Amino acid sequence: MSKNSMFNIVEKDLEDLEEEMLSVIYSPIELITNIGTHLVEAGGKRLRPALYFLAARCKEMEGKNAMPLAVAIEMIHMATLVHDDVIDSAATRRGIATANAKWGNQLSILSGDYLFAKAFSLVAKNGYSGQVMVILSDIICDLSEGEIIQNKETFKASEDKAEYYDRIAKKTANFIAASCQLGGLVTGLNEEEVEALREYGYAIGMAFQITDDILDLTATSAQIGKPAGNDILQGIVTLPVIHALSVSPDAEELRTIVMTRDMDEQMLKRGLEIVHATDAIEYSYAKVQEYLDKARNVLPNSIPEEIRETYVTIAEFIAMREF
Amino acid sequence: MSKNSMFNIVEKDLEDLEEEMLSVIYSPIELITNIGTHLVEAGGKRLRPALYFLAARCKEMEGKNAMPLAVAIEMIHMATLVHDDVIDSAATRRGIATANAKWGNQLSILSGDYLFAKAFSLVAKNGYSGQVMVILSDIICDLSEGEIIQNKETFKASEDKAEYYDRIAKKTANFIAASCQLGGLVTGLNEEEVEALREYGYAIGMAFQITDDILDLTATSAQIGKPAGNDILQGIVTLPVIHALSVSPDAEELRTIVMTRDMDEQMLKRGLEIVHATDAIEYSYAKVQEYLDKARNVLPNSIPEEIRETYVTIAEFIAMREF
Numbered sequence: 001m002s003k004n005s006m007f008n009i010v011e012k013d014l015e016d017l018e019e020e021m022l023s024v025i026y027s028p029i030e031l032i033t034n035i036g037t038h039l040v041e042a043g044g045k046r047l048r049p050a051l052y053f054l055a056a057r058c059k060e061m062e063g064k065n066a067m068p069l070a071v072a073i074e075m076i077h078m079a080t081l082v083h084d085d086v087i088d089s090a091a092t093r094r095g096i097a098t099a100n101a102k103w104g105n106q107l108s109i110l111s112g113d114y115l116f117a118k119a120f121s122l123v124a125k126n127g128y129s130g131q132v133m134v135i136l137s138d139i140i141c142d143l144s145e146g147e148i149i150q151n152k153e154t155f156k157a158s159e160d161k162a163e164y165y166d167r168i169a170k171k172t173a174n175f176i177a178a179s180c181q182l183g184g185l186v187t188g189l190n191e192e193e194v195e196a197l198r199e200y201g202y203a204i205g206m207a208f209q210i211t212d213d214i215l216d217l218t219a220t221s222a223q224i225g226k227p228a229g230n231d232i233l234q235g236i237v238t239l240p241v242i243h244a245l246s247v248s249p250d251a252e253e254l255r256t257i258v259m260t261r262d263m264d265e266q267m268l269k270r271g272l273e274i275v276h277a278t279d280a281i282e283y284s285y286a287k288v289q290e291y292l293d294k295a296r297n298v299l300p301n302s303i304p305e306e307i308r309e310t311y312v313t314i315a316e317f318i319a320m321r322e323f
Numbered sequence: 324m325s326k327n328s329m330f331n332i333v334e335k336d337l338e339d340l341e342e343e344m345l346s347v348i349y350s351p352i353e354l355i356t357n358i359g360t361h362l363v364e365a366g367g368k369r370l371r372p373a374l375y376f377l378a379a380r381c382k383e384m385e386g387k388n389a390m391p392l393a394v395a396i397e398m399i400h401m402a403t404l405v406h407d408d409v410i411d412s413a414a415t416r417r418g419i420a421t422a423n424a425k426w427g428n429q430l431s432i433l434s435g436d437y438l439f440a441k442a443f444s445l446v447a448k449n450g451y452s453g454q455v456m457v458i459l460s461d462i463i464c465d466l467s468e469g470e471i472i473q474n475k476e477t478f479k480a481s482e483d484k485a486e487y488y489d490r491i492a493k494k495t496a497n498f499i500a501a502s503c504q505l506g507g508l509v510t511g512l513n514e515e516e517v518e519a520l521r522e523y524g525y526a527i528g529m530a531f532q533i534t535d536d537i538l539d540l541t542a543t544s545a546q547i548g549k550p551a552g553n554d555i556l557q558g559i560v561t562l563p564v565i566h567a568l569s570v571s572p573d574a575e576e577l578r579t580i581v582m583t584r585d586m587d588e589q590m591l592k593r594g595l596e597i598v599h600a601t602d603a604i605e606y607s608y609a610k611v612q613e614y615l616d617k618a619r620n621v622l623p624n625s626i627p628e629e630i631r632e633t634y635v636t637i638a639e640f641i642a643m644r645e646f
Contacts (some may be wrong), residue, residue: 014428029468031475083436087429091625106474109432110467113406116436117463120443124456133447140440145352151429152354219547 006313009306010053013070024122035099035111039078049074054310055183055197058303059286066186068126072119072136073179079115080143082108087147116140134293135182139175146170152237153239157236157258158322159245159275165206165239173205181229185253196300200311203295207288207316214284215321226285229268232258239287240280250274266306290320332629333376336393340372343394347445358434362401365578367418368443371502377633378506378520382625389509391449395442395459396502402438403466405431410470429530440606451509457494458505462498462609469493478558480581488529491536496528498595512626523634526618528629531613531641534563537607538644540598552591557583562610563603573597611642 025036049070056066057103085098100108180201256272348359372393379389412617423431505522507517580594
């Protein structure tokens, strides 16, 4: 099953989303419209709105409108990516020039702020509940906390798995959890169902990020658009490396490598070698599998079969992707 | 009347605000608490919360709490200052090291995002109305739009006064207007009174920013902590310069100077000389006076005399300050 057919149920919603985003992003100031349009047209998986719409489609919405919140969710995601690209001095994302590469850091920081504010404005103007606002603002708190923790821990070769899980929850899983939760909330699912969808989102979010961290060590640069071992280069310690640090006979050498700034290719290659000589990849994939099992098992039987199946397929797809 | 006695009525509120901010800023992540504490303790005029509290004190609030929104207002202001300092590569603000000087650009961008999110979270959790949320998010939209316009117009020697007024409204006056408006809203003043307070805030905000722009050309560096003519150095064209460009016999020379990047001291001195040879400063102070007259006249008679007088004093203080 391809990704496209996977999202069949919400295909029309996702098409409308693109149009809505372009209209929300419009500003009388041409430069803002240009930057916003570039960001929207640069695309992305739209994973968060897709998961949100699926939850929202669990019930007829009777005049209530799911769209503005979907736009807000994706705009918050875009805003954080714009700020991340400034922070990482990234020149491209998904093969397309970043805002900072095209317009510089200053305008990119401001555009990110503008997107955050537009997202909240949109939600406030469309009369969603205070709870929705709390969830959205907590997402941004978590995202910035997660990035701050990551920033603080670079080149430190921390071996703390709990710290790793906490960081990827804040960076990725909580946002995906909130996307599912918000869909359930706006469509009026009961409390248990909403909580179950949140847990589903959390679990696939964790699986998604661990897979990402595995692929960073295994995929070729052609596949992921950046050199293998990019996290090691940036001093970011991920689950496979943390595991290797605790089981490898060459752990001390690996620790030195992970703590090295501006390492050469030889050193990176040796680092990857040490990780791959352990069971780090299998260990990490087993964790992915645990989260995916949890995701499948937590889905409530009370939601429409078709949507439940789609959620299951998404969970399967997350572990299967190769880049 | 000194600034301190001016704010007598809300002195206790402003004291409590400091404590509240420190408690809101607290995070289990020590680094975030440290950055937040530094930002709170670096101080500031707290002009926006002061104006907000004055409006909120127009009526007994009967169990409703004005504080969280005051904290949110000041935190949004702080967040924009943190991002501005990154954008301007500023090393100090009010004589104290900026967040970017102490912790670098990356952590500062993230801390600003965190402050925005915390502000919204606080407002959402304390059950303020959707209208309050709309006003707050519009503030951030305006602030980033204003900065984006300013950024786009640097070194362009624009002579458009309407564009200038629009820009300073977005950068300064709308936020101050919203602070007064929000105070009136939460305390339950009637629609006309709230609108009048908003107009008062807008007028003193415009006066405040024009005064700022005048002082940039007249004050010595000892007074304002940066060299006179700093805006010209940065390519930012303000009201006195726009006026000089339209009346000076040396307008062409001034235009060339204003469009020059990395100018030397001699050139800046000549630019200031051309501006001061015109009636630019008087003209601009006359505009300040117009706005302050408007501010005084729009204040409703129905609000408590004591608060009305304080608002009048604040309006007078804004034109009198020398730095």
